[in-house]
Amino acid sequence: MAYQETAEGHHEHHHVNYMAIFIALCVCTAISVVFDVIQLDRRLIAVLVLAVAVAKAQFVMRYFMHLKFEGAWKYVLLLPTAILACGLPLALAPDIGLHYYRPDVPQVREAERLQLTGGAAHGGETEHEEAEHHNGEAH
Amino acid sequence: MSHHDSPTPSLKMGLPIPNSKLGMWLFLGTEIMFFTAFIGTYIVLYFGSPGWPTDTHVTHISIIAGGVNTFVLIASSYMVVVAHEAMALRNFDKAYKALLVTFACACLFLGIKSYEYYGKFSHNILPGQIAETDEQAIEKVVRESEAVSNEWLNDLVPGDGSQERIHLKQIAARNVEGAQGELDQVTKQLGEMEGGSAERRAEMQQRQSILQAITSNKTEVENWVALDTAVTKLRDDVSANRLTMAQTTERLETLQTDERFASHMAAVHHPHPILYGNLFASTYFLMTGFHAVHVIVGMILFAMVLAQGSNLNEQWTDWVENSGLYWHFVDLVWIFLFPLIYIIPGFDRGMPGH
Numbered sequence: 001m002a003y004q005e006t007a008e009g010h011h012e013h014h015h016v017n018y019m020a021i022f023i024a025l026c027v028c029t030a031i032s033v034v035f036d037v038i039q040l041d042r043r044l045i046a047v048l049v050l051a052v053a054v055a056k057a058q059f060v061m062r063y064f065m066h067l068k069f070e071g072a073w074k075y076v077l078l079l080p081t082a083i084l085a086c087g088l089p090l091a092l093a094p095d096i097g098l099h100y101y102r103p104d105v106p107q108v109r110e111a112e113r114l115q116l117t118g119g120a121a122h123g124g125e126t127e128h129e130e131a132e133h134h135n136g137e138a139h
Numbered sequence: 140m141s142h143h144d145s146p147t148p149s150l151k152m153g154l155p156i157p158n159s160k161l162g163m164w165l166f167l168g169t170e171i172m173f174f175t176a177f178i179g180t181y182i183v184l185y186f187g188s189p190g191w192p193t194d195t196h197v198t199h200i201s202i203i204a205g206g207v208n209t210f211v212l213i214a215s216s217y218m219v220v221v222a223h224e225a226m227a228l229r230n231f232d233k234a235y236k237a238l239l240v241t242f243a244c245a246c247l248f249l250g251i252k253s254y255e256y257y258g259k260f261s262h263n264i265l266p267g268q269i270a271e272t273d274e275q276a277i278e279k280v281v282r283e284s285e286a287v288s289n290e291w292l293n294d295l296v297p298g299d300g301s302q303e304r305i306h307l308k309q310i311a312a313r314n315v316e317g318a319q320g321e322l323d324q325v326t327k328q329l330g331e332m333e334g335g336s337a338e339r340r341a342e343m344q345q346r347q348s349i350l351q352a353i354t355s356n357k358t359e360v361e362n363w364v365a366l367d368t369a370v371t372k373l374r375d376d377v378s379a380n381r382l383t384m385a386q387t388t389e390r391l392e393t394l395q396t397d398e399r400f401a402s403h404m405a406a407v408h409h410p411h412p413i414l415y416g417n418l419f420a421s422t423y424f425l426m427t428g429f430h431a432v433h434v435i436v437g438m439i440l441f442a443m444v445l446a447q448g449s450n451l452n453e454q455w456t457d458w459v460e461n462s463g464l465y466w467h468f469v470d471l472v473w474i475f476l477f478p479l480i481y482i483i484p485g486f487d488r489g490m491p492g493h
Contacts (some may be wrong), residue, residue: 006393018224045482049478053475053476057475096187100346108190110273110414
């Protein structure tokens with residue numbers, strides 16, 4: 001049950017099966033891990049796991065945080081912050097994420113050099129195997 | 140007409156929720172902006188950096204640890220709603236037990252997170268510590284080898300680790316064969332020294348203590364000399380641009396298997412450059428670190444309720460509800476961090492070698 005304060009100061013009771021929500025969240029987490037294991041298009045996997053995350057967030061916000069039962073004040077309070085929160089990523093995106101030019105930084109030059117020589121990109125599996133060999137078990 | 144006789148109902152200003160709850164929601168509004176800035180920036184950097192580290196083994200990310208931690212946080216969130224419901228029904232014993240489980244879940248979460256952090260530290264996956272190119276990786280091997288050599292010498296010979304003192308120690312240790320003769324000479328000079336400046340005497344005594352340490356640890360010092368010679372050669376070859384990554388690795392392996400100094404050289408990391416590794420480490424520690432701080436704050440909020448013990452009563456109902464809202468938000472942040480940090484890094488964007 002969710003107990004909500006009304007304008008008159010009384011409690012309203014909403015019946016929520018919290019155990020069902022908990023199980024749904026666990027299932028969603030398991031689905032996320034399964035997406036990482038199965039062979040699918042990797043871009044599709046990225047979209048799917050983020051979609052699962054949004055679904056989980058919905059469960060938590062609507063039922064655990066009781067937003068489903070709250071009044072319209074929730075929009076007044078949360079929408080402006082949610083919109084403003086997008087400010088920094090949107091401000092960074094044109095220069096860092098969406099630039100039309102080739103950034104002149106050592107990392108890009110190194111990535112291009114590796115592409116030209118056909119070498120494994122840093123962080124590739126071959127290096128991992130070496131790392132495991134030399135450094136013991138990964139944490 | 141008096142005020143009490145008025146048929147008009149009195150106006151109730153504000154929102155139909157307790158002030159404490161409004162305060163918590165306003166705070167959570169600022170928290171949304173705080174974490175969205177981090178998470179959004181991470182996404183922008185990820186997609187704007189061709190060659191971002193994608194192999195979870197290289198970045199030492201454990202999906203299992205992340206998945207277990209997600210389950211732990213979800214379970215703790217469930218226990219919080221159970222506690223809140225029990226508080227509203229005045230079943231304080233049940234609420235207490237549920238909050239105890241929540242607290243235990245938070246401890247478990249931090250324990251798993253600490254284990255993951257330990258992995259990052261032991262593999263030197265730290266901001267500003269990661270080599271991103273072959274040249275940087277080779278240079279790092281030399282730098283770490285020199286540090287190991289200096290540290291070992293410092294342990295063998297007393298005195299501080301200043302650059303000047305290290306230099307004196309190096310000169311003395313490299314002449315280990317002649318150290319005994321030099322020690323006898325310095326001891327004799329000190330015995331004969333009458334008057335003279337205190338500064339000169341202190342300098343001689345310092346020299347004497349260095350030589351005494353060298354002669355009493357002769358075998359160890361000889362081993363150090365062998366390492367020092369190898370590291371100096373490594374430095375010279377790298378400075379002259381004569382070594383490739385493979386050759387540097389081979390040289391390092393030789394040093395790490397030499398029984399004279401293997402235990403010391405084990406601290407040197409193998410050269411494994413990670414493109415954008417530093418940016419990855421910075422964002423990783425920033426996001427997970429601030430999240431962990433929030434977990435600790437939540438634990439303090441719950442600990443204050445748990446400290447009431449059998450005296451827990453209805454006065455704490457709003458506290459439990461507001462702490463619960465905060466805790467659900469902490470869970471919410473992790474719900475997005477888990478796929479972004481643990482799962483999507485395996486996402487192949489067609490970069491070289493993938």
